[in-house]
Amino acid sequence: MMNASQSLPIGKRLTFRILLTTLIGLALTLAAIAYTLLLSWQLEGGGAAINEAGSLRMRSYRLAIELEQSIGKPQAVSRVAQSLAEYDRTLADLQAGDAKRPLFLPVTASIRKQMREVQKDWQQHIRVGAQNVMQETDPVRQQAVLAEYVQKLPDFVESINQLVSLVEVELAEKTTWLRLCQTALIFMSLAASVALLYLLYLWIVGPVTRMQAGIARMSKDDLSVRLPIETEDEFGVLAQAFNQMADRVQTVHRTLEDRVSEKTAKLQAQNHEISTLYETAGFLARPNAIEELCRGFLQRIMQRIHADGGTVRILDNKSDHLHITVHEGISEQMIEEEHCIKTNDCLCGAATHSGIVLVRDFRQLNQQRRYRCQEEGFFSLAVFQILAREQVIGSFSLHFANERVISGEERRLLETLGKNLGSAIENQRLIAKEKEFAVSQERNLLAQGLHDSIAQGLNFLNLQVQMLEDSLRRNDVEEIKDIAPLLRAGVEESYEDVRELLLNFRTRLQDSNLESEMRNVVNKFQRQTGVHGEIQLAGSGAPLAPEQQLQVLFILQEALSNVRKHAHASNVKVVVANERDFSLTVTDDGAGFNLDRVHEKGDAHVGLRIMQERAERLSASFGIHSQPGGGTTITLQLPRQERLVA
Known part of the structure; x- marks a missing residue:
């Protein structure tokens, strides 16, 4: 209905007609009020002009008295000059007017003509005569000029x-006009009120009543009720919408087809949910990585x-x-910032403690807190x-760009x-542990075979x-004495190698706690x-x-074994950095x-070759830095993209 109302031509909209009528009435009222105010202002200015003009008559006679009193008294001339200046200023105010007081003469031709006559008489006769009286020094002559x-x-x-x-005549006419305007304004207000009531009934009350x-x-x-569509405004649109609603209600009342369709849609939605559940469950049952x-x-x-x-x-x-x-539809900046967070640092972490977290509108939350x-x-x-x-082994979040209600x-x-998903992840973890256990068993079998096959020793x-x-055939006792210690040393060396190999092959992580196992290896090496061994x-x-x-x-075990066999070191330092990359x-x-010499030997240095092969299995980079007399540093770098999910 709102769309239909917005599509109406502006001239047919009820709101436009009401607004236009209001504006016209307001404009007429304001014009009448403005005209009455103008008349009042003109009457006030004209009244002030009458007062000023009337005061000129009194000042004219007072000027004659002052001239008579100044005869023979030169000190009284300044007072007469001051009176003349005030007279000039009053005439100038009448001629120019003063909108602030207000003071001005009506702008009719007769009044302006008479004002010019007054100014002419003043300038040519009265003012000149007063000045002649003041200029005469002989008292007798002053009396004669004063008489003139x-x-x-x-x-x-x-x-x-x-x-x-x-x-006064002009102001009387304006007063009459002012009264006529006020009377017309009263009748216009009454007529506007009646017209407004009629229009309200015609445009609003009548359609609402129907x-x-x-x-x-x-x-x-x-x-069967239908409303007549008598207008093309908003009420006409409402009447049309009412009739359409009545048609639909009547149709629904006659048949149950729409209700059956609604029930069918609900059943389809439920079937879709079931199919989603089966499809997802089937996918999670596959032997995929976590x-x-x-x-x-x-x-x-x-x-x-x-x-x-x-x-x-x-x-x-x-x-x-x-x-x-994993993530979908999230920027790399956000992933870089939240790839590892405490459970109490965000809403995704809070769900692991409190259960489901649903946010319909972030603006309704506490805006003092940051929500990434x-x-x-x-x-x-x-x-x-x-x-x-x-x-709880984790959480999954769904982000919506628009408002979404679950x-x-x-x-x-x-x-x-x-x-x-939790069951599938747990199953994959169990499978991984089974694989690790199988590898451990295989290495135990290898240890049994290597027990008698230390080829080099x-x-x-x-x-x-x-x-x-x-030497025994030749009965060379001295040579026998030299060979015996070498045999003992070779046997001891082979025995130590066998023990170390057995220990390494039988090593197995307990509860996937790499940190504690690495500490145990370093401590055992030190004992x-x-x-001296140190691990960070x-x-x-x-x-x-x-x-x-x-x-x-x-x-790590192979590196420490090489230190034991070849380095003759006093201190060993192990540093592990487990960030997004592992080192x-x-x-x-x-x-x-x-x-360079080691590389020339090729595979002769078994320990380094073994570590290199293990690094290749991890898809990690392996590096060695060493120089004679300067110790040795072995580095292992596992990039983030090669890490497997535990």
Whole structure:
């Protein structure tokens, strides 16, 4: 109906007609009031002019008296001159007028002509006569000139009387006009009131009354009622809309087709929810990596709920941090800022404690607090928990650019899907642990085989035994004495190698706690070798996947083994930085070696080759920095894109 009203031509709109009528009436009223004010102002100015002109008659006679009193008294001349100046100023005010007082003569030709006559008489006769009296020094002559002045004075005063009479006649006419305008304004107000009442009844009261009658009839189940469309304004649009509504109600009342369609639509929506649940559950049951599970889950949910963005966050219970696993429709700036946050730092983290978080409009929240999603341009937010065995392991959020209300059915669906995702993640973690355990078992088997196959050490011992046999045949006791310590040293070295290999191959992470295992390895190295070992752990990044943690631990063990065998070091420092990227650095102050010579040997240096291979399995970069007498530094860098989700 609003659209139909807006499409009406402006000339047919009721609001335009009411506004136009009001403006016309207001303009006429203001014009009448303005004209009466103008007349009042003119009457006031004319009255002041009458007073000033009347005062000229009195001043004329007073000037004659002052001239008579000044005869023979030169000191009285200044007072007469002052009176002449005041007379001139009064005439000038009458001629020019003063809008501030107000004071002005009416602008009729007769009044202006008479004013010029008064000024002419004053300038040519009265003023000149007064000046002649003041200029004469002989008292007798002054009396004669004064008599001549007094003789001309009545004519001048009569001229002033004529001016005053003309002004009074003009003001009387304006007073009559003022009364007529006021009377006309009263009648115009009465006529405008009657016209306004009639128009209100014609435009508003009548259509409203007819519409009320139609609604009353429809409320009594008279569905045949229709309103006449007599105008093309808003009430005509309302009447048309009322008739359309009546037609629809009558149609619905006759058939139940629309109701059946509505029920069918609801059943389709429920079927769509069930199909979404089955489809998502089927996808989560596939043997995908955790990251792929989360990404596929998020894409399906966003498509179903019509979200503009979303994230899946995994909870690290040890540090109470939430780590973004996958995201869609979110800027890299926001991901960089929130890739790792405390659970109490944002709404997504709050959901892990309080359950579901639904934000219909960010503007309704506390604006003193910063909401990164609102800064990103999102209007609404929905956050749900990811549960596994009734334990919160993360949350997933849906971001909407426009206002979005999550219905009860959608809420129940998302809660169920959150539990399904949690179960899928937990299953993948169990599978990863099973793989890690299988690898550990395989390495135990390898350890059993390597127990008797330390090739390098056994080859050395074989040569020494052959030399010993040769010495025994020759009965060379001195040579036997030299060979015996070498055999003992070779046996001890092989024994230590076997023990270390067995220990390394049988190493297994307990509860995926890489930090504690690395501390145990460093402490055990320090106890066995007497070399001072120090480990520094920093960063709040997400934990590595179990298989990656195991490879990192093996690299650390191999690096410490090389220090024990070759470095002859006094101190070893291990630094681990677990941020978005993971890095491991092992530094010793031992003898060091020449890297060029090591590269020339190729695969002869088994320990370095093993560490390099393990780094390649991690898709990590491996580096060695060493120089003779300057110690050795081994670095391992695992970039963020190669990290697996734990």
